[in-house]
Amino acid sequence: MYFFLSNLSFLDICNTSVTLSTLLHSLLRGETLIYFSLCMAQLYLFLSFTSIEFFLLAVMAYDRYVAICNPLRYVLIMNRRICVFLASASWITGFMDSVPHVFLISQFSFCKGNEINHFYCDFTVLTKLSCSNMLTIEIVVFTEGVFLTIIPSVLTLTSYVRIISAILKIQSAKGRRKAFSTCSSHLTVIILFYGTLMFVYMRPASMYSPDQDKLFSLLYTALIPMLNPIIYSMRNEEVKKSLRKVIGMN
Numbered sequence: 001m002y003f004f005l006s007n008l009s010f011l012d013i014c015n016t017s018v019t020l021s022t023l024l025h026s027l028l029r030g031e032t033l034i035y036f037s038l039c040m041a042q043l044y045l046f047l048s049f050t051s052i053e054f055f056l057l058a059v060m061a062y063d064r065y066v067a068i069c070n071p072l073r074y075v076l077i078m079n080r081r082i083c084v085f086l087a088s089a090s091w092i093t094g095f096m097d098s099v100p101h102v103f104l105i106s107q108f109s110f111c112k113g114n115e116i117n118h119f120y121c122d123f124t125v126l127t128k129l130s131c132s133n134m135l136t137i138e139i140v141v142f143t144e145g146v147f148l149t150i151i152p153s154v155l156t157l158t159s160y161v162r163i164i165s166a167i168l169k170i171q172s173a174k175g176r177r178k179a180f181s182t183c184s185s186h187l188t189v190i191i192l193f194y195g196t197l198m199f200v201y202m203r204p205a206s207m208y209s210p211d212q213d214k215l216f217s218l219l220y221t222a223l224i225p226m227l228n229p230i231i232y233s234m235r236n237e238e239v240k241k242s243l244r245k246v247i248g249m250n
Contacts, residue, residue: 001067003083004060005232007090011056012225015049018042019221023119039121044102046120050197051148052094057190058152058159059086064183065159069166097148100140108132118214120221125213156190185232192227196220 022042026032034042066077101123108130118125127134163183170176196219 001060001063003080004056004063004087007056007087008053008060009229011049011053012228015046015053016222016225018045018049019120019217022121026119034116034121039116039126040102040106043105043121043123043126044098047098047101047123048095050094051097052090053193054148054152055090055093056087057186057193058155059090060186061156061159061183061190062086064186065163067182068163068179097144100144101137104137104140105130108137118217120217122213122217153194160187188231189224189228192224193220196224 019042022034063078063083067074070077105123105126108126109132110126110129111131112129114129116122116125116129127137160183163179167176167179170179196216
C-alpha cells in the first residue's frame with residue numbers, strides 16, 4: 001500500500017508542478033507568454049499524469065481487494081515484483097496514451113487567435129482556437145477516452161463490489177469497521193478524482209463558461225493533490241497518535 005501511495009504522492013507533485021508553475025510564473029512575473037513548444041509539452045505532461053492517475057487508482061483498488069478478500073495470501077500475491085510491474089505499467093500506459101492527442105493537436109492551424117483563456121494549456125481550450133478539421137481528433141479522443149475511463153473504472157468498480165461483498169460477510173461489527181477502514185481513504189480519493197473530472201468534462205455545452213472551467217480545473221490540479229495526503233494520513237493510526245502527541249505537548 002505504501003509503495004503505491006508513494007507513487008501517487010510523486011504523481012500529485014508532478015501534476016501540480018506542470019500546471020500551477022505557469023500560473024505562479026504569470027502572477028509573480030506578470031508574464032503571460034508561453035511558446036508553442038512549451039504549451040505542447042505542458043499539454044502532454046498534464047494529459048499523461050491524469051491518465052496515469054486513472055490506472056494507478058485502479059491498481060490501488062486491486063491492492064485493497066487482495067488485502068481484504070485474500071489477507072493470508074496478500075504478501076504472496078502483491079509481492080514487490082508484481083507491485084513494481086503494476087506501477088510501471090500505469091506510468092508507461094499513461095505516457096503512451098497522450099501521444100496521439102498531442103501529436104494531432106500540434107498539427108492544427110490556430111486561426112481563431114493565440115490567446116489561451118486558461119492558466120495552463122488545456123486540451124479543450126486549444127481545440128476552440130483551431131479551425132482545422134476536428135473529425136480525426138474527435139475519433140481519437142473518443143477511442144482513447146473509452147480506453148482511459150472504461151477499463152480503469154470497471155477494474156475499480158469490480159474490486160470494490162467484491163470488497164463490499166466480503167465486508168458484509170464479516171460477522172463482527174469491529175471486523176467490518178477494521179476492513180472498511182483499510183479502503184475508506186482510497187475510496188474517498190476515487191470519489192473526489194472521478195467526481196471532479198466528470199463535472200468538468202461531462203457537463204452539457206450550455207453550462208460551459210471559461211471562468212467556471214478555470215475554477216473547476218483549479219480543484220483537480222491543486223485542491224485534490226493537496227487533500228490526498230491529508231485523507232490518507234488521517235486514516236493512519238500511527239500518524240494520528242503522533243498528531244495527538246504533538247497537540248498534547250503543545
